[in-house]
Amino acid sequence: MIGLEVHVQIKTCSKVFTRVATGYGEPPNTLTDPVVLGLPGALPVMNKAALDASIKAGLLLGCEIAPVCKWDRKNYFYPDSPKNYQISQYDQPICLGGSVEIELPGAARNLMGEHRQVALTRIHLEEDVGKLNHGATDSLIDFNRAGTPLMEIVSEPVMHSAEEAFAYLTSLRATMIYGGISDCDMEKGQLRCDANISIRPVGQTTLGTKVELKNLNSISYVSAGIAHEIKRQIGVLERGGTIVQETRDFDGTTGTSQSLRSKEMAHDYRYFPDPDLMPVKIDASWQDRLRADCPELPFPKQRRFLERYQIPFTLASVLIWDRGLADYFEETARLCGKPQMAGNWIVNDLLRELGASGQTLAQSKVRPSHLAALVQLVDSGAVLTNAAKEIFIAMFASGETPGAIAERSGLKAAPADTGELEQWCRDAITASPKALAEFKAGKDSAINAFKGPVMKAAKGKANPKLVDETLRRLLAQM
Amino acid sequence: MADLIYQPITQLAAALDAKQISAVELTQAVIARTKAVNGRLNAFNSFDEADALAQAGASDARRAAGQGRGALDGIPVGLKDVIAVQGQPLTASSRMLAKFVSPYDATVTQQLKRAGAVLWGRLNCDEFAMGSSTENSAFGPAVNPWDLTRVPGGSSGGSAAALAAGTTVATLGSDTGGSIRQPAAFCGLVGLKPTYGLVSRFGLVAFASSLDQIGPFARTVEDAAIVLGAIAGHDERDSTSYRATIPNYRAELGGRRGPWKLGIPKEYFAAGLDPEIGAAVERAIAFYRSQGCEVKPVSLPHTQYCLDTYYIIATAEASSNLARYDGIRYGHRAAQASDLVDLYARSRAEGFGAEVKRRIILGTYVLSSGYYDAYYLRAQKVRTLIREDFLRAYQEVDALLTPTSPIPAFKIGEKSDPLAMYLCDIYTIGVNLAGLPALSVPCGFTSGGLPIGMQLIGQPFNESGLLAIAQAYERAHDWHTRHPSL
Amino acid sequence: MSQPTEFNIDHVAQLARLALTPTEKAQFAQQLGDVLHHIEQLGKVDVSSVEPAAHAFAVYNVWADDIPQPGLTVDAALQNAPAQRDHMIVVPKVVE
Secondary structure, eight states, rough: OEEEEEEEOOSSOOOSSSSSSOOOSSOOOSSSSSSTTTTTTTTEEEHHHHHHHHHHHHHTTOOOEEEEEEEEEEEETTTTTTTTTEEOOSSSOEEOEEEEEEOOSSSTSSSOEEEEEEEEEEEEEEEEEEEEEEEEEEEEEEOSSOOOOOEEEEOOSBBSSSHHHHHHHHHHHHHHHHSSSSSOGGGGGEEEEEEOOOOOOOOOOSSSEEEEEEOOHHHHHHHHHHHHHHHHHHHHTTTTTTOOOOEEEEEETTTEEEEEEEEEGGOOOOEEETTOOEEEEOOOHHOOOOOOOOOOHHHHHHHHHHIOOOOOOHHHHHHHHHHHHHHHHHHHHHHHOHHHHHHHHIIIIIIIHHHHHTTTTTTOOOOHHHHHHHHEEEEETTHHHHHHHHHHHHHHHHHHHHHHHHHHHHOOOOOOOOHHHHHHHHHHHHHHHHHHHHHHHOOOOHHHHHHHHHHHTTOSOOHHHHHHHHHHHHHOOO | TTTTGOOOHHHHHHHHHSSOOOOOHHHHHHHHHHHHHHHHOEEEEEEEOOHHHHHHHHEEEEEHHHHOOOOOTOOEEEETBBBOOSSOOOOOOGGGGGTTTTTSSSHHHHHHHTTOOOEEEEEOOOOOGOOOOSSSTOOOOOTTTTTTTTTOOOHHHHHHHHHHHHHSSSSEEESSSSSSHHHHHHHEEEEEEEOOTTTOOOOOOOOOOTTEEEEEESSSSHHHHHHHHBBSOOOOTTTTTOOOOOOHHHHHHHHOOOOOEEEEGGGGGSSOOOHHHHHHHHHHHHHHHHHTTTTEEEEEGGGGHHHHHHHHHHHHHHHHGGHHHHHSSSSSSSSSSSHHHHHHHHHHHSSHHHHHHHHHHHHHHHHSSSTTTIIIIIHHHHHHHHHHHHHHHHTSEEEEESSSSSOOOBBBBBBOOOHHHHHHGGTHHHHHHHHHHHHEEEEETTTOOEEEEEEEOEEEEEEEEHHHHHHHHHOOOOOGOOOOOO | OOOOOOOHHHHHHHHHHHOOOOOHHHHOOOOOOOOHHHHHHGGGGGOTTTTOOOOSOOOOOEEEOOOOOOBHHHHHTTTTTTSSTTTTTEEEEOOO
16 A cells, blocks of 8 residues: 655745745755754744645645644754754644545546545645755755745555556646645655555455655656555565565666665654744634635546536546646637637647747737637638648747738638539539438438538638538538 | 942933943943953953944944934943854854854844944853853853852853943843843842743744743843843744733833732742741841732742753753754864764764753653653643642732742852752742743842842733832842942 | 653663763763652642643744745855855765
8 A cells, every 4th residue: 555745845935934035946055044044043933825825735635724733843863954853743733634636547548537535644834954965975955945835745545556646646736736835846846755655465454564665756756666666565575575664765767776764763753842933723714715715626627627518538638737728728618619629729739839839828829819719710611620720820929810810821711602612512412423312311421422522623712611501402402 | 430330221321321421431441340350250251342342432423413222322231142143153152152153133132232232242151051050161160259169150140240240231141940030149130031922032042942031130120121121022033922012111110119919939938948048038028018018928839840840841942952053054063973973973972061961861851752741741731730820829919029049159069960950940940931020139148248139920021010029129228239349 | 650760871862963971871871860750750740631831821823924035145154164165064975
């Protein structure tokens, strides 16, 4: 069984217990003050925004928000910890319980997989530590990161595979980003993961010995590390060995792990309430204020998209992971009234162009109104699909409206000369008596056999909608 | 002005306002006095003459421009060497911080600067404020000006000795279990521990965070009120700082005349109390009675548990507070270390003195796995009972009157057993556990010529009342006008 | 109440990162044994219905708004560092 401990940095302007700025990539030791460095006499003061964010995270994950929480000191010596204690929460964390909804891979790409709730134990708030840079003979410490607000989100040991752990992290990460709580950039250490893994041979009811796996610092390392550890434990048992309770370090580059310390060397953290900080009371009105600011989460959104817009899973499952993209889709769908067409354009064309140009959605010149207009031009037959693709590229580059581009570039479908079109249609019907017979016998799709010759005669510029209408009118008269 | 160095703030401020003296002259006088006597007293860990004279010059310029900042403008005030002053050493009398220079000001330092005080000297104390005699200093013991073979008390012994010897006009100390009141009693001074949360701890080297408070030493109660007025008040950088409205303590002194209801806790007059101290305190009680005060016996039944509760809580907090002194970011780093763990253990072993090590060991032990509930958690609960004892007494009385210390200043080296030393604090530590304000005010001398202090314990945030009760006594006695011959 | 005889000075000194000499260990063990013996009397107090006091006065929700303030310059941050390089603090190679 697998339980994950995920550390998420909260996106605040200042640190969790002092008001010097937070930041990433700044020159070493430029984001410090007496509190961050643990200088003699320095005292911590809570950051209200970090509390708000933690409560919001709890509300998004369905946790019980503690009516009262407090701060404890976790005492251990380590050079990245300036005070040699970390301000954390021991027996009264800010959030208890809750769960993360996960989606397992479906049987095929276009099929939605099973959904499950992974139960959470707790969420607590603490301060991040500094960063150690290891050299050949010594280590260098940069305290810029020290004091950044950090949530520890602890799951119950209820996941069964690396796949589930991956799905859990994906969903949790999206939830944090949706809530504006963290950017969760693993490259920047904004989301970090440790796993507790124990295996249980079939038929055994009690949990096996727990091994803690540290430094799973990218989503792919999480999968690889867990898979490796499960294999390692099975191997130990198969060779007749026993699993030792220990902490192991996973090296993602080599795909191996090594023991850091055994249970005998386990820390004695000597937790006690921090006398420098006052406890926090969280009442209903505070929760309500934050609840009002909680967005719909990806999976409820996915269910709604499937039901309300009737779009296929392949589209919905792409649209929901980015809150901005999902909003963009809804706005486009509202403006054009054609959700599936809008979804196709976004998922296939917009995302492709954004990826190729390195732009974010917010930077894109193609706004929902542009895309909706294009969808309508295509839908009405005023613009043909191939032409629309060209218009989209031009629109992506210039930000002009699709109508203007179509007008300027002659990409509009040929104007409807009904006399000429009617003649082409008659010719096509006459040329294919077999299809005419089939259509008359009730096979509706037989009508398509007439459309190719008509389009050919029109040199591809006929309005397909008008062609269809004309054919049907003529066929009805026959 | 005759005898400049023994004048209270009130007199000196009047003289400064009247241009009878200048701040520079006053500062020169305390510098000269410091240089003359500190070799014998060892009350100063360091001082910075040029800096003090520059501050005094700035004060004179303000007064000349009509921009004087009040009673403290131009008055030399010494700080215990556990209070941060930007650009000045901050050693906590420890080898660990022997070379540490603070890059920032404590809040009280900023407040004193704002009031125009001339910050003068870094005053000796027990290492990290742990002790009752100032013998636990890496820079050698401070000495009692009244008897150079005796201790000035502790941990703020340098703050008391420096003021009693006329090397400054007021000082700040810190009080975790009596570290202001006991040295004040030993040196014949007024020493005030404010209500927990009244004065910011930001920039105070922490010993036991839930007990520490900064407070003044002064020659008179009114002086203490003036200094308290400058340093009291809410500080957003200290989460335990209380949002109280700060009265004008000095002005309020005049308006409070009593009579008061005084409680005498019987547990504070038990075996172990020096008979001369007992007699002096009895005379003080008789005085209050003669002034129409109602004096009644009260009981603080958990008094016998104060010492144990205190040593568990104080050492537990200290073991954690002092973990930061590891030779990594600042402070003493051992020259010879095989690896990181060795570097920690050696730097700390070399940097800390015996008493600090002893308390770190005790505090680490009481928090360690399996012992937390039996020691720390239990002590926190007993702390609740101790506080309730006091609050119950305050339903009947305005203040409590006790001896400050069971014994007068003892000989240097006399108390080598830690437990015997800890017992010196039995009358003062309950106040810290309960977070109450208390002061020591001189109330006589022993036959051997050593000062005696009595302790007045007040209600939370009622420093005004406490100061008024003390001043009523001070006005009718002249103990505070006597000075040691040095 | 736990028995102070369980007091293991080596273990506690290791937790506290203090390299004590054999003399110090013997002395502290004896002195702290006395103190712990004294402390044993706390076991007599009935605290069954008493709330622990972590602070002298219980106040809740003391915080500041999330508005950055200037901190220390690199030079001020490192002015007391025993060893530094490239604006970082140097420590013996950290293994873990």
